[in-house]
Amino acid sequence: MLKKRIIACLDVANGRVVKGVRFRDHDDVGDILELAARYSAQGIDELVFYDILASTAQRGVAPDWVAKVARRIDIPFCVAGGIRSLAQAEQVLAAGADKISINTPALENPQLITTLADRFGSQCVVVGIDSLQDADGQWRVRSHTGNPDTTRERGLGTLEWIGEVQHRGAGEIVLNCMASDGTRDGFDLAQLSAARACCTVPLIASGGAGCAQHFSEVFIHCDVDGALAAGIFHRNLVSIPALKQELAQQGIAIRL
Amino acid sequence: MNADVVLLATGGSNFTSLQAAIERLGARCRQSHDPEQIRAATHVVLPGVGSAGAAMQAITAQNLAPLIRSLSQPVLGICLGMQILFSHSEESDVDTLGLIPGRVRRLPNADGIRIPHMGWNAINAVRDDALLAGVTGQDFYFVHTYAADDSEATLARCTHGQAFPAVVRSGNVYGVQFHPERSGPQGSRLLANFLGITA
DSSP, X not given: OOOOEEEEEEEEETTEEEEEETTEEEEEEEEHHHHHHHHXXXXXXXXXXXXXXXXXXXXXXXXXXXXXXXXXXXXXXXXXXXXXSHHHHHHHHHTTOSEEEESHXXXXXXXXXXXXXXXXXXXXXXXXXXXXXXXXXXXEEEEOTTSTTTOEEEEEEHHHHHHHHHHTTOSEEEEEETTTTTTOSOOOHHHHHHHHHTOOSOEEEESOOOSHHHHHHHHHHHOOSEEEESHHHHTTSSOHHHHHHHHHHTTOOOOO | OOOEEEEEOOSSOOHHHHHHHHHHTTOEEEEEOOHHHHHHOSEEEEOOOSOHHHHHHHHHHTTOHHHHHHOOSOEEEETHHHHTTSSEETGGGEEOOOSXXXXXXXXXXXXXXXXXXXXXXXXXXXXXXXXXXXXXXXXXXXXXXXXXXXXXXXXXXXXXXXXXXXXXXXXTEEEXXXXXXXXXXXXXXXXXXXXXOOO
C-alpha cells in the first residue's frame, strides 16, 4: 500500500535555509546540506527546496547546491523557484533533482507545464499553487509570493486552476494555503477537501502544520497524499520519528 | 567493492544521484556510451527519467540496442530503464529493447488511486533471488505512470490499485520499477546486492 508522505520544505534564500511567517520576515535556520542530511536520517519521506527569491528576482535556481544535495542524500527531493524554461528544468534535473515544481511561471505560461511533462514525464512536474480565500469566499491563486510587495492576485479560481494544470500534464500538486502558512493552527481542511475532490494526481497539503494531530486530520479528512511542513521541523517543535510513529499507531499508512 | 559500473548515457536521466549512490558503496561508477567501456564494465545500469520515446531515440541514435542485447554481465534497468527492457511501451507507443517479453501499459485510474504512482510502497517477493536479499517487504520510492505486464520474469510485486512487477529478472538482465538511489538504506542494500552479483 502506498504510504502517506511527510515532506519537509526548506525555503532557500541566498544559499541558506530560511523560514518566515505568512511568507514574511525570514529567519536564517541553517545550512542546506546539513538540514537535508539531518531530515533524511530522521526518516523524512521527501524534501522540497523552494528558492523563494528566484521568481521575484527573475532568475533561475543555482544548480550548484542542487548537485550537492543530490550527492548527499538518498531520498527524493524536488526543487522549486524560478524555473521558467525547458533548459532550466533540464539543468535542475540533470543536477540530480527528482522533480521540479513550478508556480508563478506556470501561471504566466501554462503551456510550460505541457512542455515539461512531454519532455520529462508528468511524474517530474509538480505545480505549486499559492491560494488565499477572498472576501467573497472564493479561493483564488496568487503569484510572485516570495515577497509580499510583489504578490499578485490573478483573478483565477484555485479549483479551476487545479483542473487546468492536471489537464496540461502536472503529475503532482502542492497546495499552499497562504492564510494558514506559519500559523501552526492546522491545515486548511475545507480548502484541501475541495481541492481533493477535483484532483486525481497526488495532492500535497501545505501551510499550517503545528502538531502531529494536524497531520492525522489532513490525511483522514482530506485524503491528501502527503503533508508538508517547515517551521515545526526546523525549530524541533515536532520530532519526525515521533510524528511518524504516532500516525502509524492511528492506522495511517506510513513508512517507518 | 571491486565493481566497475557504467551508467548508460541515454539523456535526460538523473545520473548524479545514481552515481553518488553507487559510489557510496565503494564501487567505481561512470557514465558512458562508448561500446568498449560498456563491454568492459562489471555491471551496466540503465538509469531512467524521461519518456520511453525519448530514451529509445537516444539509444537508437547511439546504436546502443544491439550492444545492450549482447551484454553478458549483470544489467540493471531502473524505472524507465526497466520499462524499456520489455518489448513495447504504450508511452509514446514505441517498440523497446525486447530483452524481456511483455508490454508496458499505463496504470489504470481507480477510486482513490492516483496516477502517477508517486511515493513509498512495499515490495513483496514472489521468487527468491540474490538481488532481493534483506529487502522484501520493505518500502521503496516509486515515481511512475506506466508499469510492465506481470510475467515469469517477475521477482517481486508492488500494489497500487492493481499488482504490478516491481522487480524483474531474465538471465543477466534485472529491472526495478522504483528508484533504489532514492530509497534510503533499503535502496542502498538492493544496489549492494546487485553489485555483489557476478557474471
